[in-house]
Amino acid sequence: MTAPTPTGTRKRRLRDRxxxxxxxxxxxxxxxxxxxxxMVAFLGDVRISPYVTSASRVxxxxxxxxxxxxxxxxxxxxxxxxxxxxxxxxxDKMMKEFKEDGTKxxxxxxxxxxxxxxxxxxxxxxxxxxxxxxxxxKGMPGGGNMPPGAPQGExxxxxxxxxxxxxxxxxxxxxxxxxxxxxxxxxxxxxxxPGGMVQYDLSAEKPEELPWLVKIDEYVxxxxxxxxxxxxxxxxxxxxxxxxxxxxxxxxxxxxQKAERYAFTSVEVNDRPAVTxxxxxxxxxxxxxxxxxxxxxxxxxxxxxxxxxxxxDDPSEYESAFKQLNKKGSQDLEPVMKLIKWAxxxxxxxxxxxxxxxxxxxxxxxxxxxxxLLLNFDDMAGPGKNYLxxxxxxxxxxxxxxxxxxxxxxxxxxxGPDDSTGMGGTMPGGGEGGDGQQPSxxxxxxxxxxxxxxxxxxxxxxxxxxDGEGQEGGPGGRMADHPLKTRFLESDAFDExxxxxxxxxxxxxxxxxxxxxEVKAIAGQARAAGAGSEExxxxxxxxxxxxxxxxxxLAKDKAVTG
Numbered sequence: 001m002t003a004p005t006p007t008g009t010r011k012r013r014l015r016d017r018x019x020x021x022x023x024x025x026x027x028x029x030x031x032x033x034x035x036x037x038x039m040v041a042f043l044g045d046v047r048i049s050p051y052v053t054s055a056s057r058v059x060x061x062x063x064x065x066x067x068x069x070x071x072x073x074x075x076x077x078x079x080x081x082x083x084x085x086x087x088x089x090x091x092d093k094m095m096k097e098f099k100e101d102g103t104k105x106x107x108x109x110x111x112x113x114x115x116x117x118x119x120x121x122x123x124x125x126x127x128x129x130x131x132x133x134x135x136x137x138k139g140m141p142g143g144g145n146m147p148p149g150a151p152q153g154e155x156x157x158x159x160x161x162x163x164x165x166x167x168x169x170x171x172x173x174x175x176x177x178x179x180x181x182x183x184x185x186x187x188x189x190x191x192x193x194p195g196g197m198v199q200y201d202l203s204a205e206k207p208e209e210l211p212w213l214v215k216i217d218e219y220v221x222x223x224x225x226x227x228x229x230x231x232x233x234x235x236x237x238x239x240x241x242x243x244x245x246x247x248x249x250x251x252x253x254x255x256x257q258k259a260e261r262y263a264f265t266s267v268e269v270n271d272r273p274a275v276t277x278x279x280x281x282x283x284x285x286x287x288x289x290x291x292x293x294x295x296x297x298x299x300x301x302x303x304x305x306x307x308x309x310x311x312x313d314d315p316s317e318y319e320s321a322f323k324q325l326n327k328k329g330s331q332d333l334e335p336v337m338k339l340i341k342w343a344x345x346x347x348x349x350x351x352x353x354x355x356x357x358x359x360x361x362x363x364x365x366x367x368x369x370x371x372x373l374l375l376n377f378d379d380m381a382g383p384g385k386n387y388l389x390x391x392x393x394x395x396x397x398x399x400x401x402x403x404x405x406x407x408x409x410x411x412x413x414x415x416g417p418d419d420s421t422g423m424g425g426t427m428p429g430g431g432e433g434g435d436g437q438q439p440s441x442x443x444x445x446x447x448x449x450x451x452x453x454x455x456x457x458x459x460x461x462x463x464x465x466x467d468g469e470g471q472e473g474g475p476g477g478r479m480a481d482h483p484l485k486t487r488f489l490e491s492d493a494f495d496e497x498x499x500x501x502x503x504x505x506x507x508x509x510x511x512x513x514x515x516x517x518e519v520k521a522i523a524g525q526a527r528a529a530g531a532g533s534e535e536x537x538x539x540x541x542x543x544x545x546x547x548x549x550x551x552x553x554l555a556k557d558k559a560v561t562g
Contacts, residue, residue: 122218
């Protein structure tokens with residue numbers, strides 16, 4: 001009989017050599033390893049795009065410290081005060097980088113708003129065309145150049161001193177634009193930028209006049225002021241404070257459409273002289289959540305450098321065209337991608353039949369009618385692509401919202417519901433703006449074709465330029481078009497809903513006398529904040545004339561009043 005092998009000399013099996021925890025979970029680990037090996041072998045060169053399908057309403061960046069303040073931030077019945085203090089070296093570095101490559105970096109600043117102190121807020125330059133003068137002859141952020149003959153750099157500032165190089169209103173600041181339209185707020189602007197875009201005579205020596213975005217929580221996570229995390233100080237100071245933008249926001253709000261809140265404030269920067277500015281609520285996460293009652297919607301902001309064209313089935317490919325403002329992590333850009341794909345491929349018959357499956361048609365009608373009534377040169381079809389898409393997670397439909405109204409009340413005050421007041425839509429008499437000519441109501445002096453100097457990535461082939469390929473609004477389509485707006489206006493199927501919205505808004509804005517009353521109220525608010533001057537008086541007179549001319553012209557239009 002063979003003697004048993006001593007325990008101390010017995011060879012251990014491979015399984016016994018593994019750690020106990022690994023032996024206990026060996027089968028799941030092995031299955032995972034085999035699965036990974038199969039994926040690498042068969043899908044190694046395949047791009048896998050993540051899709052977020054959860055309808056969660058939870059936001060990652062919640063407010064944990066909400067500073068109450070003493071005065072409602074956007075109370076228009078009272079004058080507000082803002083003081084910003086920062087290190088000059090930080091400001092100089094920021095300006096140097098902006099002049100060199102258009103980078104708009106944040107710097108730390110201390111903020112005192114209506115007497116309430118907040119340390120370490122973030123501030124950065126805000127805008128595109130409005131910042132051109134800060135870069136001298138380097139043109140716009142993004143590297144574009146001013147068109148030949150346009151005022152640049154210091155020359156633009158010198159030419160602007162007598163107001164005769166008008167902005168959106170074009171031409172003489174005293175005479176205003178054709179049809180009674182004036183420049184921004186009736187002030188005429190500082191210098192004419194490409195395509196009528198407002199060019200202010202900005203300078204690093206006058207930081208109190210720069211367009212700023214103030215971010216309350218940039219350096220202090222979770223902090224807000226009265227529920228607000230961002231405040232926008234709009235271009236234009238003292239006598240050139242943008243009355244037109246305030247008026248547009250007020251009228252939009254009275255119509256029941258979503259509009260940013262605003263108020264006039266005096267602004268002092270590093271002990272520089274105080275100036276009067278317009279501060280406006282900036283579309284951000286909290287603004288997005290407030291666009292409906294239950295917060296079950298996603299808001300997307302169109303980017304100036306992007307376009308409304310299909311880029312494939314990967315939502316990340318659309319991040320250069322749209323910025324998602326809320327529900328990041330639980331939602332993505334897939335709904336926008338699907339909308340674009342459908343709008344680009346739908347025949348005219350399909351567009352008329354199925355638009356209401358993707359878009360709240362009444363909201364689109366109200367948006368388009370509002371932009372026409374306000375003479376907005378830069379709406380969703382304009383160079384700045386100023387619109388928001390709100391996607392309702394319950395109805396699975398989009399509504400269209402406006403924002404950024406600094407080019408309203410410019411152009412032809414006699415434009416009717418079928419006339420183009422901006423860079424897109426139809427021309428008078430129903431003709432399309434696709435022949436490279438100026439649209440009706442465009443600011444005086446707009447060159448034919450699209451000049452250089454628009455935001456980076458924007459097509460350069462001008463209104464109707466195209467390259468002869470693709471359909472309208474799609475790749476190779478007209479820069480001046482937006483598929484939703486253009487096709488909506490061109491389709492007979494939507495004439496009734498559009499005209500109904502137009503008539504209703506005309507009554508609310510002009511026939512009721514609301515616009516004229518609001519001009520007086522807004523002028524009083526600006527003066528209370530310190531903007532009283534002969535220049536402001538002139539701006540008020542011009543804006544009043546534009547509103548009056550607009551009301552009188554529309555009252556004679558049987559399509560509007562009949």
